[in-house]
Amino acid sequence: MLVREGANVNVADKDGDTPLHEALRHHTLSQLRQLQDVQDVGRLLMGLGAQGQDKKSSSFIACFLAAHGADLELKNKKGQTPLDLCPDPNLCKTLTNCHKNKESHDIETVTTSATVDECLVCSDSKRDMLFSPCGHVACCNACAPRVKKCLICRENVVSRVK
Structure with missing residues (x-):
């Protein structure tokens, strides 16, 4: 309001x-x-x-x-x-x-392609793992254990949360 x-x-x-x-x-x-x-x-x-x-x-x-x-x-x-x-x-x-x-008075539709939320490592699954401390969501549960640095900001990954 x-x-x-x-x-x-x-x-x-x-x-x-x-x-x-x-x-x-x-x-x-x-x-x-x-x-x-x-x-x-x-x-x-x-x-x-x-x-x-x-x-x-x-x-x-x-x-x-x-x-x-x-x-x-x-x-x-x-x-x-x-x-x-x-x-x-x-x-x-x-x-x-x-x-x-x-x-604009009419907000246009945001199109989301299949690649928008795909895992940046395997491209097969959806991203569902939150890296800490940076907070980025970059890969799936299966690929997360292999990731040592965030794929988005390159910060060291301390922990992962699904």
């Missing part, structure tokens, strides 16, 4: 974090999976405003903010943009798409 009334979606806190920084910092792997299943961003955004929706994941909120003008390049005091905090390249693409379409 505040956004529809013209609230500034880029207001920063004492650490320089915007609502988009916070939304991306607090999402979970299950929320990323939900977002990957959504093909129509317009429908996703309409659902955010629906009465009776009891759980709004931070990934969906991030898309809403991006579609309503949140700056993807705004850095916090640590020099991080919201996309720097985003652990999944698919979500980054979706956010960029939402942001590009913010000016």
